[in-house]
Amino acid sequence: MSLVRLNIKGISYSQTQNGAYALILNEVDGDRKLPIVIGAFEAQSIAIALEKEIRPPRPLTHDLFKNFADRFDIVVKQVIIHKLVDGVFYSSLICERDKIEEIIDARTSDAIALALRFDAPIFTYKNILDKAGIYLKVNPTKDEDGEETNEDSILVDDLVASELEPNAPRENYTSKTLEELQNLLDEAVANEDYEKAAHIRDEISKRQ
Secondary structure, rough: OOOOEEEEEEEEEEEOOOEEEEEEEEOOOOOOOEEEEHHHHHHHHHHHHHOOOOOOOOHHHHHHHHHHHOOOOOOOEEEEEEEEEEOOOOOOOOEEEEEEEEEEEEEHHHHHHHHHHHHOOEEHHHHHHHHHEEEOOOEEEEOOOOOOEOHHHHHHHHHHHHHHHOOOOOOOOOOOOHHHHHHHHHHHHHHOOHHHHHHHHHHHHHOO
């Protein structure tokens, strides 16, 4: 399968869902965009790496990974978004040390935050871009009230709504035992449903 190189167009936020962001990746030799919903922490980490002039007083998690990798001569050569299942993107870090190449599984938001710090190119497969890529207007348009509307923000709202819909309404965990909550937490983490995991973790913390 052929690889398609992507660059980062930017990060957009939701006007209706607090803490919801979308990372917009752009096809280098085309007009399609690949939007990926990410969390606030990952959005901050990617934004800081994009700005380059902003330096946190202490290393963020992705900065720490970069410092650790540099110390042991590990280089991230490229990031490949290699799979899309039920709206979830899966990525790999292609790393090299002592001329030995290794492939490491990673969340896409983490992989891209690291790609920026290593100046590594980002790729996806053509079939993924064919399936999930969209043509996104970049110029502001006006809504029914005559006010300018950002197309990226509309996109994020649609993405967030589609992601939240299968999980809404959120389950009430107050009736669950600690053992049941721990099992649910393990299951949520295994399924990479970190929002659900956070709700369960909060309920566990209340009882301890």
